[in-house]
Amino acid sequence: QVQLVESGGGLVQPGGSLRLSCVVSGSIFSPNGMAWYRQAPGKQREWVAVVTPNGQKAYPDSVNGRFTASRDNVTNTAYLQMSSLKPDDASVYYCSMQQFWGQGTQVTVCS
Numbered sequence: 001q002v003q004l005v006e007s008g009g010g011l012v013q014p015g016g017s018l019r020l021s022c023v024v025s026g027s028i029f030s031p032n033g034m035a036w037y038r039q040a041p042g043k044q045r046e047w048v049a050v051v052t053p054n055g056q057k058a059y060p061d062s063v064n065g066r067f068t069a070s071r072d073n074v075t076n077t078a079y080l081q082m083s084s085l086k087p088d089d090a091s092v093y094y095c096s097m098q099q100f101w102g103q104g105t106q107v108t109v110c111s
Contacts, residue, residue: 002026002100009093009105016085016109022078022095022102032098034071034078038091038107048093049080063089085109 008020022034036049049069050058057069068081078095085107092104 002097004095004097004100004102006093006095006102006105009107011108011110012085014085014087014109014111017081017083018085018107020080020082020093020095020105020107022080024076024078024097034069035096036067036069036078036080036093037096038089038093039104040091043091045094046091051078082107 003025004022006020006022008018010018012018020036033053034051035047037045037047039045047060048063049067051069051071059067059069066082066084070079070081071077072079080093082089087109090107090109092106094104095102
C-alpha cells in the first residue's frame with residue numbers, strides 16, 4: 001500500500017520561503033513521477049510542479065522561478081522549495097504519485 005505524507009508547511013511572511021517534503025512509502029519512489037498541487041478553500045486544485053521519472057521538472061507560470069521541485073530517491077522523498085512567497089500562494093499543498101495523494105500540508109502567507 002502506497003502512502004504519501006507531506007510536511008513542512010507553516011506560516012511565512014510574504015517574500016519568505018518554505019520547504020515542503022513528501023515522504024513516499026510502500027512503493028519504489030523512482031522512476032515514478034511526482035507532482036505537487038495546491039488547493040485553497042473555495043478554489044480549484046492547481047498544479048504547481050512536477051518531477052518526471054527522468055528528472056525533468058516543470059512548473060506553471062504562476063510559480064515558475066520561485067518554486068523548485070526535487071526528489072531524493074535514496075530517502076523516497078520529494079521536495080518543493082518555495083521562495084518569494086506571495087499571499088496567493090497560501091493553500092494546502094499536496095504531493096501526488098500516480099493515483100496516490102498525501103493528505104496535505106498547509107502553507108499560510110501573511111504579513
